[in-house]
Amino acid sequence: MALATALRRLSDARLRRLCGRTAAGLTAGARLPAQRSFTAGTHALRSDDKVTVHFVNRDGDKITVKGSPGDSLLDVVINEDLDFDGYGACEGTLACSTCHLIFDEDTYKKLGAVTDEELDMLDLAYGLTDTSRLGCQICLSKSLDGIMARIPESVADIRQSTDGSV
């Protein structure tokens, strides 16, 4: 299927051009091509000056990593292979609220606007606070250098493990 290959190559080129930002997860960079340039690619922002982010995991341990401007906090978790159980289940598509993060008040104010859709999903987040946000909706910028994000307690696990250790 030479045609299919050609088509694929063609669209790949286009996709690469259009997608600055890697979508978190399996289908990295899959965005609709052509006419609709869906994501105003943020790759112009991409540079080597990275942004430092501290995560505090559910055990209270602090994990310090770096991300690129334009990346979402979910991207950072995925790129850095951070193991927060169940985090970011819907791959940043605003369907799950498992990417819930808690900030201190000052940081919270710096995080930028919240969309209605994010607020709706936040309402369904477990352990919601006044300074909660969804990690997949927060884009890094230099001004966020050094922020601290806490992963909330996980949902009281109502699943019973099958080995009897409950």
Added chain:
Amino acid sequence: MALVNHLTASCWRNLQGGRMHKQLSVILRHLHKSATSEALEISATGEEAMPQRLITPADVGGTRRIKSLKEMPGPSTLSNLVEFFWRDGFSRIHEIQNEHRKKYGKIFKSRFGPQLVVSIADHDLVAEVLRAEGTAPQRANMESWKEYRDMRGRSTGLISAEGEQWLKMRSVLRQLIMRPRDVAAFSDDVNKVVDDLIKRVCTLRGRESDGATILNVNDLFFKYAMEGVAAILYECRLGCLENEVPQETQDYITALHLMFSSFKTTMYAGAIPKWLRPVIPKPWLEFCNSWDGLFKFTLIHVDKRLSDIKAQMEREEEVKGGLLTHMLVTREMNLEEIYANITEMLLAGVDTTSFTLSWASYLLARYPQVQEQIFAEVTSALGPRTVATADDIPRLPLIRGLVKETLRLFPVLPGNGRITQDDLVVGGYFIPKGTQLALCHYSTSLDEENFPDASDFCPKRWIRKDSTDRVDNFGSIPFGYGIRSCIGRRIAELEMHLALTRLVQRFHIGVSPLTTDVKAKTHGLLCPAAPIHLQFTDRETTS
């Protein structure tokens, strides 16, 4: 509608006879594989399963004993059978949810023959269940859908697929049509369909003697929803809102109506054991016929786009397009998977959206003051003539509230399903893996505890004072929640927001004297039990 066939219905489909035995034994076999279940000595019904040996009160750190399913309240098997088969409970599933909740509490069990369904009618418990989901949640038994697809050599789509296969397709599709900002790019396409909707309103009312009435608005909204979702999925116009609907579109509508009207029969299609088919052939035949019709339509449109793309390639032109083009070009899913997903999405996207639009405009007509408030908001944000786009919607909180409130009062899917994939404790009861749960959206969204004056239509209740103001909860999740939630949610919202904004801006909507109080009935989906006739009169400002 079809969503129905699988979602709510699935529970009921599963209930009947023979097939259940098969399913049950499958579940049991499954259970026996897991260490827990082996230790549990599962009885023939699964209901006695109580892991006393495994989970003691101390284990769960509480003082409350975990109860077994056997102890769970619920209607007797007999009364349930009478309710559903004798008194046609199927069309009142939503009301029965409420009645049973009052009688038996937040969690109760019902038995349909050998099939046990555990109903969850409390927002906190619904949250518990959905938050505990694994990586590929299962809604219901989709065997009959799979059987049809196997027979015809077709793939499953998101609704009918499970496990790995589902996750693979879901991962592709959610990157394309779930992010609000990606879907906002369809705004102009949808607005062209809204243009035609408005024209159609004018044409239809012009045929009535009062120059205002639209008979059975759902007919109109059905066409709008179909045209809208097809504009996105097929990247082409079907002509549903024209005076002359093209034949192939008409054929599709016929297939869809067949699926819908024969809802009960097709439901039995899955329930009647295969060996009985020679004796009772009709349900299965109709089921296959309607699927044939639905797939055929997709094939026509997808193949046409594919050959256009090939031709463009051959002429070495740049290939441009939207969703379908992207799928055909990237082939992240193979062609059969594309066919199946487009078919299932079209099926899931039409009646759901059109019923919601019908209810929304009915409610606006019944509550003129609310309509005036929304009209005031729309005109102050946009003036009389500006056409709203996706970017304007954040400035129209009452339009968003209108859609949320409509779906709260009339959740198109009055109940959803989940088959538990782990042993769970919910509401103090041990629920073994493989149990069919029914999440009772209708009763939670009309619960006074979650929504004061729950039966009032009040879009304002969804307005936030500021961004830390929390409004809703798991009481009203009409699109579901989590990784198996509605993939078309943002598309549906866009179609509804843009259509309703324009209708409110352009017309005053009133109830026709021909329509009084319209109740809901469940026909798989929650739909109007009688036709809704409305009057659309021009707002002075636009004339």
